Amino acid sequence: MAQFPPGFQDALRDLMRWRRDVRRFRTEPVDEALLTHCLNTFMLSPSVGLSEPWRILRLTSAAARSAALANFKAANADAIAGYDGQQAQNYSRIKLSGMREAPVQLAVFCDESTTKGAGLGAATMAETRRYSVVCAITQFWLAARAEGLGVGWVSILDPERLKRDLDAPQEWRLVAYLCVGWPEEDSLTPELETVGWETRSMTLPIEER
Amino acid sequence: MAQFPPGFQDALRDLMRWRRDVRRFRTEPVDEALLTHCLNTFMLSPSVGLSEPWRILRLTSAAARSAALANFKAANADAIAGYDGQQAQNYSRIKLSGMREAPVQLAVFCDESTTKGAGLGAATMAETRRYSVVCAITQFWLAARAEGLGVGWVSILDPERLKRDLDAPQEWRLVAYLCVGWPEEDSLTPELETVGWETRSMTLPIEER
Numbered sequence: 001m002a003q004f005p006p007g008f009q010d011a012l013r014d015l016m017r018w019r020r021d022v023r024r025f026r027t028e029p030v031d032e033a034l035l036t037h038c039l040n041t042f043m044l045s046p047s048v049g050l051s052e053p054w055r056i057l058r059l060t061s062a063a064a065r066s067a068a069l070a071n072f073k074a075a076n077a078d079a080i081a082g083y084d085g086q087q088a089q090n091y092s093r094i095k096l097s098g099m100r101e102a103p104v105q106l107a108v109f110c111d112e113s114t115t116k117g118a119g120l121g122a123a124t125m126a127e128t129r130r131y132s133v134v135c136a137i138t139q140f141w142l143a144a145r146a147e148g149l150g151v152g153w154v155s156i157l158d159p160e161r162l163k164r165d166l167d168a169p170q171e172w173r174l175v176a177y178l179c180v181g182w183p184e185e186d187s188l189t190p191e192l193e194t195v196g197w198e199t200r201s202m203t204l205p206i207e208e209r
Numbered sequence: 210m211a212q213f214p215p216g217f218q219d220a221l222r223d224l225m226r227w228r229r230d231v232r233r234f235r236t237e238p239v240d241e242a243l244l245t246h247c248l249n250t251f252m253l254s255p256s257v258g259l260s261e262p263w264r265i266l267r268l269t270s271a272a273a274r275s276a277a278l279a280n281f282k283a284a285n286a287d288a289i290a291g292y293d294g295q296q297a298q299n300y301s302r303i304k305l306s307g308m309r310e311a312p313v314q315l316a317v318f319c320d321e322s323t324t325k326g327a328g329l330g331a332a333t334m335a336e337t338r339r340y341s342v343v344c345a346i347t348q349f350w351l352a353a354r355a356e357g358l359g360v361g362w363v364s365i366l367d368p369e370r371l372k373r374d375l376d377a378p379q380e381w382r383l384v385a386y387l388c389v390g391w392p393e394e395d396s397l398t399p400e401l402e403t404v405g406w407e408t409r410s411m412t413l414p415i416e417e418r
Contacts, residue, residue, distance in 0.1 A: 002395055009355045011217050012224070016253040016348055018211035027326055042413050044225040045268070046350075050399055050407035063219060064418040075333045082332060089402060091329070107418075117241050117407050120300070121364045123291060124284045127339070128364040131384070132284035134340045138347035140227055141255075147213070147220045155330045155337040166418045175340070182295040186211055189401040198259035198326050204251050207318075209273040209375045 015146055017188055022150030025101045025181035035149060035180070036105060042141040045136035049117025050127040056134050057166050067165035068107070068177065069099050075156045094195055097154045102179030107162060110138060113171035122184070138153045149157040150183035213329040225353055226397055231359030234310045234390035243356060244313060244389070248354040254345035257337040258326025263345050266375050274375035277316070277366070277386065278308050284365045302406055306363045311388030316371060317346060322380035342384045359392035 042054055061066050076096060083091050099105065100117050110130045122128050141151045159174035168174075253265055266272050285305060292300050308314065321337045331337050352361045368383035377383075401407050 002223070002354070003215070004224065004355060005216055007214055008217070008220050008224075011213050012352065014211070015213065015221070016250055016352075019253070019255065021255055039220070039413055043410065044222070044228070045363065046228065046230055050375070050401045054408050054414065056413065057418050058415060060417045063344065079329075079332050087327065094328070094329075102307070102313070115408075117401075118296065119291070120401070120406065121305070122304075123288050124366055125312055125364045125368060125383075127336075128362075129337070130342075131343045134369075135341040135347045135350075136275075136346045137356070139351075142331070142348075142351075143218075143221065143225075144210070146213060146221050150385050153255065153337075154357065155334045161333060164327075174334075183260055184355075191328070192259045192326075197329065198260065201252065201261050201325075204248055205263065206248070206267060207268045209266050 012196040015142055019141060019145045020186065020187060020190065021181045022049045022152045023095045023098045023191065024184040025098045025150060025179065026184055027101050028182060029103045029179055030149065038149065039095060041139045045132065045139050047132035048122050049120030050112055051117030051122065051129055053109050053111045053129045054115045054133045055109040057107045057168060058109065064166060066106065068094055068105065068162060071157050071161050071165065072097055072099055072154060075158055079156055082176065090195065094191065094197060096156055098152050098179040099154065100124060102152070102181045104180035106178045106180065107166060107174060108133060109168060109177045110175050111172055130173060130175055133193040135145060135174055137178070138175060148182070149180060152179040154179065160195060185196055210320060227308060227395065228350060228354045229399065231361045231392045232307045232400065233393040234307045234359060234387060234388065235393055236310050236312060236346065237391060239313045239358065239390055247349055247353045247358065250348045251345040254341065254348050255359055256341035257331050258329030260323055260326030260331065262320045262323045262339065263342045264320050264381055266316045266377060268314040268316065273375060274314065277314065280370050281306055281308055281363060282365050283368055286363055291408060299404065299406060302407060303400065305365055307361050307388040307390070308363065311390045312359070313389035315387045316327045316375060316383060317342060317385045317387060317388065318377060318381035318382050320380060321382055334341045339382060339384055346385055346387070353389065357391070361388040363388065412414055
């Protein structure tokens with residue numbers, strides 16, 4: 001039977017409060033053993049039909065990193081163009097990625113063609129394979145934060161362009177681009193709240209049927 | 210600065226090992242305050258642009274529950290028909306949902322039409338809204354397990370039929386159907402591994418670029 005130390009539940013809640021999407025990293029490297037230890041939580045994650053469809057490409061070369069950064073810049077310029085006036089100004093003030101500084105950068109994919117699990121659970125909702133990858137990312141995010149590391153999820157990217165630039169298999173689908181490193185500072189408040197872009201809700205939308 | 214008690218990181222790892230997809234529930238009710246406490250972790254979850262797109266319908270009426278169960282039965286019969294011989298026999302032996310027994314059942318949706326967050330981060334990858342809901346589900350799953358509760362994710366359902374039966378808004382998209390309750394037993398081994406359907410991988414697929 002699962003037994004947890006006294007105070008564990010409260011500390012877990014604190015971890016969720018401290019998690020945050022980090023975009024401001026110190027440039028010092030992350031110890032490889034610590035990174036591997038955190039990444040190993042992927043293998044403790046639920047996956048539909050035990051399909052374990054996660055695939056990771058780690059961007060270490062200058063060529064791969066600059067292609068990803070150029071991809072982000074182009075997508076972000078397009079995004080700014082979608083806002084007007086004050087909102088466009090506000091948007092341009094927000095730091096939305098730590099891709100210049102983060103020592104570890106990971107493109108996380110779902111292998112849509114995996115035969116592992118023999119399709120169990122994915123016939124009606126094939127997207128659950130991608131959701132399995134998101135579960136694994138969430139666990140990694142929490143595990144990394146528990147060690148003091150920060151993780152930032154960049155979604156302002158053209159996924160197909162990134163796949164081409166990284167020479168990823170055609171059947172893979174980009175789920176997330178993760179920046180990982182030691183955060184410049186810890187915070188309990190999302191950056192989007194700090195800059196006044198959006199506020200957190202204090203109630204959960206739940207109804208009965 | 211985030212501070213965690215001694216041994217917290219190891220206990221978090223244990224929690225991830227104990228998490229499991231639970232399909233065998235005791236029928237006794239779950240204390241409402243405890244359930245709310247666990248569900249409140251949704252509001253500590255990351256969401257793209259702080260869009261907080263999660264919407265929950267809790268199935269309490271006999272009509273809603275029997276509609277969901279009939280939906281699962283039909284989808285599961287279709288799924289069995291997709292397998293041959295030994296694999297079909299194996300499939301039919303696996304208990305894939307606790308929908309008959311679980312005292313708490315939640316349909317978790319993503320509101321694809323929310324204007325919260327003003328689209329930030331979702332222009333290039335709109336699916337990140339749904340991924341935000343998956344992050345929240347993962348946190349809830351862990352928080353519930355830390356209290357000894359079990360959670361099972363049912364994906365063998367026709368999402369559009371469920372939406373109609375629950376009178377959910379057209380713009381919502383089903384992300385997960387969750388069964389919640391006290392597990393019959395705790396286990397470190399996924400049921401799919403126990404019955405020989407699939408085995409867990411011991412290595413993480415990661416390459417450099």
